[in-house]
Amino acid sequence: MQKEKIIIYQVLPRLFGNQVKNPTPNGDLQENGCGKLNDFTDKALQQIQALGANYIWYTGVIEHATQTDFSEFGILPDHPAIVKGKAGSPYAIKDYYDIAPALATQVNERMAEFEDLIKRSHKNGLKVIIDFVPNHVARQYHSDQQTPGTIGLGDRDDPSRSFSPYNNFYYIPQAEFNPHFDLNAQGFDRYHEYPAKATGNDQFTASPSRIDWYETIKLNYGVDYQNAMAKHFDPIPDTWFKMKDILLFWAQKGIDAFRCDMVEMVPVDFWEWAIPIVKENHPHILFIAEAYNPNQYKRYLYRGQFDYLYDKVGLYDTLKSIIQGHAPASQITSNWQSLDDLQTRMLNFLENHDEQRIASSFFAADPNKAIPAMTISACLNTCPMMIYFGQEFGESGMNQEGFSGLDGRTSIFDYWSVDTIRRWYNKGKCNFTKLSDKEINLYEFYKKILNIAKTEQAITQGLFFDLMYVNTRSNNFNPDKQYAFLRKHENEILFIIVNFDSETRNIETNIPSHAFEYFKLSPKNRIDSIELLTQKKEVITFTPERPIRTQLKPYSSKILKLIYK
Known part of the structure; x- marks a missing residue:
């Protein structure tokens, strides 16, 4: 049997099926609507598979903090002052064991709807990727779906200690959470957190700023950051067991890969311990690491046992500079040479939720300028290739959706709809009648190059x-x-x-x-x-x-x- 190259289609379900034509900047769920898991119909999944994808990364499916009130369904509301955007960041996880309620057609059936989506994806030739966010959680993390009788994150912490290997969080004892912005919000009492917990981007202070990940709190894997990064891994820290259980919970749902967020902020020792445990019972599951430090690549691949790492600071940055006229095409050679034997273990991409859209004025302004770069990304090596939904149509990302502002990215914080996807999806019909000739031609290129990369043996092996x-x-x-x-x-x-x-x-x-x-x-x-x-x-x-x-x-x-x- 011919070996296929991994082709990943990343998509935010929150945005994919949303048919609201003129969403309001900073609009709420009622105003702007929200895509649903059930919008991924057989027809839609077949079209994504025909584009060339054999994996689909559903981004933002696990329950995260939101300004939308779902208390009628037994879900505790989040304080708006510590939630970024009306919809909230998918990376501020509120319950590791639950599905984001806004994505469900029937909120009380949200897990069943996700399980059906996994089965539907598999039936249509797509393996399923979800996020695993190991470094931080939402400030008001609370699991109401965790197995009864088990201990939740932070439930047995001693908050009088800034660090303890038995704690799940880091604390700033005797200090009130007091960031450099207002904690008041209409209809809510002022947000109160005492003692303050350390913020997700390694801010061990009670007063993070607006540019910090203030909506998150950092998880404690047994590293004492404020005492020379001393490691307390024996006995194994409590957080390790809890995070291993979360991985196994989702693995048992039938997913095929985890895209692991900000892995370099979690000790490699944890990955070295946890990944083999998961693979012992689920050997097919892939672990993909968001990583940015080339000096650490070998540690996370060989010790941490990840299957693939982001090639962001290498090939992505190089190709972006070439497209923008800041670097020569010949620089690609030194890029792949610097990776040496790691080339096949990298994940190539030109867009994802963190990066600016190619068609935005912040990147190339014209999606066709990236055609040569896309050919290189897809064909240079045997490693996986990923595209971001709408990239195949030249989505521009030039909306001022709300919290995210006008930055050339498709917002992960707001309720919104994606113009090209909305016109293509067209109430589930998935046709091209509302797309321009330029958009259709770009789509045809993506379909050709992805299928060539996926199946041509000279590329796959x-x-x-x-x-x-x-x-x-x-x-x-x-x-x-x-x-x-x-x-x-x-x-x-x-x-x-x-x-x-x-x-x-x-x-x-x-x-x-x-x-x-x-x-x-x-x-x-x-x-x-x-x-x-x-x-x-x-x-x-x-x-x-x-x-x-x-x-x-x-x-x-x-x-x-x-x-x-």
């Missing part, structure tokens, strides 16, 4: 050869604007070349003798090829003596497939 070192600047190859490489599996070779230039270019690409030696191939003065993105045939030379001559339009790519017979 093939060898890689970078061609840049024999294509230094010449009249017919500009390493600032073009990047070329080969992929090979058995008798199939892919010649992949991209053009970041705003002009059409006639390009000559040299293939060195070493490539033929490495691939164990003989040169060909003439060989038939098929361009996989257009299905057009080209006859090219494939020899060290003469370059491959081809023409590339502005911001375009070619994938020429050669078959040695």
Whole structure:
């Protein structure tokens, strides 16, 4: 059976199915509406799978703090002063054992609706990813769905101690929570927290600022931050057991992967202990780490036993700089070289909920400018590729939704609808009649490149050869604007070349003798090829003596497939 590349489709259910055409900035649930888990119909999931995805990351499904009152369903309300946005951040978890009530068609059936979504996703060829947020929880964390008789986070803490390995939280003894902003909110008494707890982004103070993660409190894994980071891991801290139980709870629901938030803020020792326990009973489950420090990559892959890490500060940042004209395309070479044997363990992307949309004025303003970067991200290696819902249509992220402001991102804090998705989803019909030709053409490119990356064996399991070192600047190859490489599996070779230039270019690409030696191939003065993105045939030379001559339009790519017979 042919091995498939992992292609992830990240989506916020809160926004996906919302059909409100003109949401109000900072509007509440009643005004702006909310997408539901049941909006992921068979038809919608089939369309996402046809785009090329084989995994779907449902972002923000676990119950998190919100300004919406669900007290009629037995859910304690959250104080608005410590919730970011009317909808609230999906990363301020309020109950690790529950589903966000706003996502349910029938709130009292929210877990059953999520379980049905897992089954429906699997039926339609999509494996399921959810977030695991291990570093912090909402300030008013309270689980009403945890197994009766078990001990909740913080229930047995000694708040008179700033640190104890037996505590689940860190405290600022004898200090009232007093951040640098008002804790009053209409209809609520002033928010009160005594003693104050440390804030999620390692702020061990009672007075975090607006730019801190003030809506969260940090979990204690046995590291004494204020005493030289002393580790207290023997006996195993109570928090470890509680978080392991949470992982197992969701694993037993049938999910296929955890995207683990801010893993470098949690000691690698915990991951080294917890991940094997989960995989012992659920060996298929993948662990994907949001990680940003290349110096720590090996620790989290080999000690922490993660399957994949974000390649954000490497390939993503490099490609963004190239698209914006701040870096040469040749810089991609040093990027993959710096990863050495970790290349296949990285997760590539050009958009996610934390990053600015390609089509926003903060990034490229035109989604087509990222076509060459998308080709590289998807085809450079065997590692997974992720896209963010709406990216395939050129969603701009240029709305001022409310709390998030105008920042080129699609808000994770507000009730809103995503323009391109709303027009495409079109009340569950999933057609293209309300999309522009430009949006449809971009979608067709994404569908082609993702399916090529997912199924072409030269990409899913093939060898890689970078061609840049024999294509230094010449009249017919500009390493600032073009990047070329080969992929090979058995008798199939892919010649992949991209053009970041705003002009059409006639390009000559040299293939060195070493490539033929490495691939164990003989040169060909003439060989038939098929361009996989257009299905057009080209006859090219494939020899060290003469370059491959081809023409590339502005911001375009070619994938020429050669078959040695």
